[in-house]
Amino acid sequence: MKVLVAVKRVIDYNVKIRVKPDHSDVDLTNVKMAMNPFCEIAVEEAVRLKEKGIATEIVAVTVGPKAAQEQLRTALALGADRAIHVETEERVESLTVAKLLKGVVDEEQPGLVILGKQAIDTDNNQTGQMLAALANMGQGTFASEVAFGDGVEEGEIRVTREIDGGLQTVALKLPAVVTTDLRLNEPRYAKLPDIMKAKKKPLDTRTPEALGVTVASGLSLLKVETPAERKGGIKVGSVDELIDKLKNEAKVL
Amino acid sequence: MSILVLAEHHDGQLAAGTAHVVGAARAIGGDIDILVAGDGVAGVAEAAARLDGVSRVRVADAPVYAHQLAEPLADLLVKLADDYSHVLAAASTEGKNVLPRVAALKDVSQISEILSVEGADTFKRPIYAGNAIATVQSSDAFKVITVRTTAFDPVAEGGGATIEALDIVVSSELSRFIGEELAQNERPELGGARVVISGGRGMGNGDNFKLLDGIADKLGAAIGASRAAVDAGFVPNDMQVGQTGKIVAPDLYIAVGISGAIQHLAGMKDSKVIVAINKDDEAPIFQVADYGLVGDLFEILPELEQKL
Numbered sequence: 001m002k003v004l005v006a007v008k009r010v011i012d013y014n015v016k017i018r019v020k021p022d023h024s025d026v027d028l029t030n031v032k033m034a035m036n037p038f039c040e041i042a043v044e045e046a047v048r049l050k051e052k053g054i055a056t057e058i059v060a061v062t063v064g065p066k067a068a069q070e071q072l073r074t075a076l077a078l079g080a081d082r083a084i085h086v087e088t089e090e091r092v093e094s095l096t097v098a099k100l101l102k103g104v105v106d107e108e109q110p111g112l113v114i115l116g117k118q119a120i121d122t123d124n125n126q127t128g129q130m131l132a133a134l135a136n137m138g139q140g141t142f143a144s145e146v147a148f149g150d151g152v153e154e155g156e157i158r159v160t161r162e163i164d165g166g167l168q169t170v171a172l173k174l175p176a177v178v179t180t181d182l183r184l185n186e187p188r189y190a191k192l193p194d195i196m197k198a199k200k201k202p203l204d205t206r207t208p209e210a211l212g213v214t215v216a217s218g219l220s221l222l223k224v225e226t227p228a229e230r231k232g233g234i235k236v237g238s239v240d241e242l243i244d245k246l247k248n249e250a251k252v253l
Numbered sequence: 254m255s256i257l258v259l260a261e262h263h264d265g266q267l268a269a270g271t272a273h274v275v276g277a278a279r280a281i282g283g284d285i286d287i288l289v290a291g292d293g294v295a296g297v298a299e300a301a302a303r304l305d306g307v308s309r310v311r312v313a314d315a316p317v318y319a320h321q322l323a324e325p326l327a328d329l330l331v332k333l334a335d336d337y338s339h340v341l342a343a344a345s346t347e348g349k350n351v352l353p354r355v356a357a358l359k360d361v362s363q364i365s366e367i368l369s370v371e372g373a374d375t376f377k378r379p380i381y382a383g384n385a386i387a388t389v390q391s392s393d394a395f396k397v398i399t400v401r402t403t404a405f406d407p408v409a410e411g412g413g414a415t416i417e418a419l420d421i422v423v424s425s426e427l428s429r430f431i432g433e434e435l436a437q438n439e440r441p442e443l444g445g446a447r448v449v450i451s452g453g454r455g456m457g458n459g460d461n462f463k464l465l466d467g468i469a470d471k472l473g474a475a476i477g478a479s480r481a482a483v484d485a486g487f488v489p490n491d492m493q494v495g496q497t498g499k500i501v502a503p504d505l506y507i508a509v510g511i512s513g514a515i516q517h518l519a520g521m522k523d524s525k526v527i528v529a530i531n532k533d534d535e536a537p538i539f540q541v542a543d544y545g546l547v548g549d550l551f552e553i554l555p556e557l558e559q560k561l
Contacts, residue, residue, distance in 0.1 A: 016515070017381045026385055038497075094353070095362050120496065122380050124365045129323065129353035138427035139323055141350050144490065151431065158431065162490050163346040164444070164499070165263070166435035170322065172428050182483065182497060183490050218362035222375065223388040230522050233543035235534070239556045242528065242546050250526045250543065252448075252505040253472075253561075 001111035001174075003055040005046045006101055007039040007075050009068040010121040019226045026121075026224060035071045038116025040078075041180040044187040045146065046114055047079035054148055055112075057081050061104050063097045065089050069203065076198035077190035083203040084108075090215050094122075096208075098130035103211030105135050110175060112157065117142050117179040128179035138172035142181040254283030254373060257333060259326075259342040259351065260301050260310075262291060263435075267300040269445045270343040272407030277400040278341055279306050279408060280370035286311055287414070288333065290326055292319035298416050307414040315422050320430040321347055327354035328423040334359055334395055338373075344399035344500075345444070352397050361393035368404040382496040382519035402444060403502035403523065436491060443494070446475035448505045449521070451494055452487070453479035455510020455531065455550060459487040464551070465509065467558040477501065477521075479511045495520035510550050513538030530554075 011017060011026075012034040018027045035043075049055035060075035062068045063086040072083035086100045105113060113135075118125035132139035140146070140159025144167065152158040152171040161168045162181045190198075208215050236242045246253045256278045261268040271287070278285045287301045290313040298312045311333070317325045330340060330351070340355060342348030344366040356363040367376040368386065375390045376398070443449060450465050450472070462476070469476050477494040478487065494501055496519040506524035511517060513529070513536055521527070522541055529542035530550050539545040546553060 011381070013516070017384050019385050026381060093362050095357060095360075098357055118497070120382065123382065123496070124363070125349050126353035126356070126363050126365060129350065130357035130363075132323075133327065133354040133357035136427070139350070139354065140428075141323070142346060161346075163433075164491065165442070166433065166489075166491055168320070168433045169431040170428050171431055173426065176427075181490065182480070182493075218393040219364065219389045219391055221387055222390050224380070225386045225388075227379075227383060227386050230527075230541045232540045233527075233545070235539070235545040235547060239546070239553060239560055242544055242557070243560055245544050246505070246526070246528070250505075252526050 001055055002057045002059065002108065003046045003049060004059050004061060004105065004108055004110035004113045005042050005075065005080065006113070006115040007043065007060055007062050007071050008036040008116070008119045009033050009062065009064050009071045010036045010119050013037055013120055019224050023223050023225060025221065033067070035074050036116050036119045038118060038180050040187040041182070041184050042114040042116050043075050043078050043080065044185045045180060048185060050079065059084060059108055059110065061086065061101065063088065063092055063100050072203055073198050074190060076201045077195040078188065082201055085203060085205045086208065086211065087205050088208055088215055092215060093217055093219060094124045094126035095130055095218065096213065096215055097127050098134055099213045100208060100211055101131045102134040103213055112175060113177045115177065115179050117181055128177050132177035138176045140170060140172050140176060140178045143178050144181050144183045146178055254281065254338045255336060256281060256283050256285050256339040256341060257337045258285060258287045259330065259340065259348065260287050260289045260297065261343055261345060261347055262289065262294060262297040265293070265296050267297050269407070269442065270345060270402040271301065272304055273402035273405045274341050274343050274400045275304050275306060275408045276405040277367065277370060280405065281339060281373050283338065284308050288313065288330070290318040290329055291321065292316050302414040302416050303410045303412055305408040305410065305412040307412055310414050310416045311419050312416060313419045313421055317422060317425050322425065322428050322430060323350045323354050324427045325423045325425040326351045327358060329421055330355045331358045332421050337395070339396045339398060341398050341400055343402050348399045352399055356397040359395050359397070361395050361397055362391065363397045363399070364389060364391060365399050366401045367398055368401055382516055383522070384515060401500060403500060436489065440469060441473065441475045443475045443477055443492070443499045443501055446503050448472045448474035449477050449494070449501050449503045450474045450507040450509065451477035451479060451511060452482055452509050453511030454481040454485055456482060456487060462488055464554040468554065468561065471558065471561045479517045508538050508542070509554065511538055512536045513541065
C-alpha cells in the first residue's frame with residue numbers, strides 16, 4: 001500500500017513568537033523553523049507501517065515556499081521514499097491546502113493519507129478533515145493507534161481516536177485519512193547517514209496551477225495582537241497562608 | 254441571519270458546552286436553531302429546547318447518527334446548510350472532527366475556536382498556542398465556526414423552542430463505529446469544572462496522581478495533567494490541559510509539579526485564580542500564578558488535603 005504523508009514547515013515549537021509592530025502578523029524573519037511536531041508523528045507512523053510490511057512506498061508532500069523543501073528532506077531522512085513539493089509563496093488556508101493535497105491524492109492514488117491533527121502556528125485543526133471530505137474518504141482524526149486486520153475487514157483500517165472523555169475506535173474503508181495525536185508514537189531522530197542519503201532521493205515540484213487549484217482565501221487577517229499578559233502574583237510561605245489567601249483574598253474557596 | 258448550532262450530547266445528556274455555543278450564536282445575532290443528531294435523542298432535544306434564545310430544535314433521530322461519526326453528521330449538516338448563514342459547534346473533539354468536513358463540502362473556510370464575536374463576519378481567535386490573537390474576517394456567504402466554550406457565557410434555561418423532527422437519513426459507507434472506552438468517574442468534566450487541579454512531570458509517576466484525588470474531592474475539582482505527564486505515561490491523554498489538549502478557564506486552577514511550558518499555559522492561563530506548587534522557585538509557572546508555594550509536593554499535598 002502506498003502511504004502519502006503531509007508535512008508542514010512551521011516555527012520551531014521552542015521559539016517564543018513576536019507580533020510585528022504594525023500588528024499585521026507574527027514576525028517570522030530570522031526565526032528557527034522546523035517540521036510541525038504532529039507531522040513528525042505522521043512520518044514516523046508511515047515509516048513504522050513500512051517496517052511492518054504494510055506500507056510499500058512512502059510519499060511525503062508539503063505545500064509552501066521553496067524553503068519548505070528542508071522539511072521534505074527531513075521526511076526523506078526519516079524514511080520517506082520520495083517527496084512532492086507543491087510550491088507557493090502565498091499564504092494558504094487549510095481549505096486551499098486540502099484542495100492541493102486532493103490534487104496530489106488524485107495523481108498518486110495512495111491507500112492511506114496521514115497528516116498531523118493540527119499545525120502549531122495557525123492551530124486550525126482542519127486540513128485532514130477537509131481533505132477527507134474532498135476526496136470522499138473516511139477520516140480517523142486524533143489517532144492514538146492504527147491497525148490492520150485486527151478486528152476489521154480486508155480493505156479497512158482500524159483507528160483508535162482520542163476524544164473528550166476517552167477513546168473511540170472506528171473502522172474506515174480504505175483509502176482513508178488519518179490525523180495523528182500525541183500518543184500515536186514517539187518519532188525517531190534522523191541519523192546522519194540517512195540525512196546524507198535523503199539528499200539523493202527524488203523530490204518533484206508541482207504548482208497549484210498544474211494541480212488545477214486557484215489559491216484563494218475566504219478569510220482576511222485584519223489584525224494580530226499579543227494577548228493581555230498575565231501578571232505573576234506572590235509567593236506564599238505555607239499551606240495555611242495559601243488557604244487563607246484563597247479564602248479571604250481571592251474568595252475562591 | 255440564521256444560525257444553526259450543532260448540539261453535543263453524551264449518554265442521553267445535552268453537553269454543557271452547547272449552552273456556551275448558543276451564547277456565541279446570540280453574540281452574532283439572528284434566529285438560532287439547534288440540531289440534535291443521534292439515536293434515541295428525544296431527551297436531548299427537550300433539554301436543548303429549554304435553552305434561552307433558541308427558536309427551533311431540529312432532531313435527526315436515526316441509528317446512522319449514533320456515536321456522532323463525522324462522515325454522516327457532515328452530510329446531514331450540508332443538507333441543512335442552505336437554510337443558514339452560520340453553523341456553529343463547540344471546539345471539542347467532536348466539533349473539530351465534524352465541522353471542517355462541512356466547510357470543505359460547502360467550499361468555504363472554517364474559523365476555528367473563536368474567542369469573541371466582533372461582528373457577524375469578524376471574529377478573534379488564538380494562534381501560536383494563544384501567544385497571539387488574530388482578528389479574522391470571513392467573506393464566505395456561509396460561515397463555519399467552532400467556538401472556544403470557555404470564552405462565552407452559557408445562556409440560561411427557560412426558553413421554549415419548538416421541536417421539529419427531520420427525516421433526513423444519510424448513508425454511511427466510509428466509516429463504522431467499533432467501540433468506545435470512556436473514563437468513568439464522578440468528577441466534573443475538565444472543560445466545565447469550577448476548580449481544576451493538574452499534575453505535571455513533578456508528580457513522578459501515575460500512582461502519585463492519587464495524591465490529587467482527596468483535594469479534588471474536597472473542592473469538587475476536575476483533575477488535569479500537563480503534556481509532560483501524559484508523554485511520560487503517567488495519565489491518559491484526555492486529562493491533558495494545553496495547546497494540544499483541553500482548554501480550561503476555571504475559577505481556581507492549581508498546578509502541581511508543572512513547570513509551565515508555553516504549551517501548557519495556553520490551556521489554562523485564562524483561569525481566574527492560578528495556584529502553583531513546585532519545588533523549583535524559578536519555574537516559569539510562577540510568572541503566571543497568583544499564589545505560588547515553593548516546596549516538596551509530596552509534603553504539601555497531604556497537608557493541603559487535611560487542612561481544606
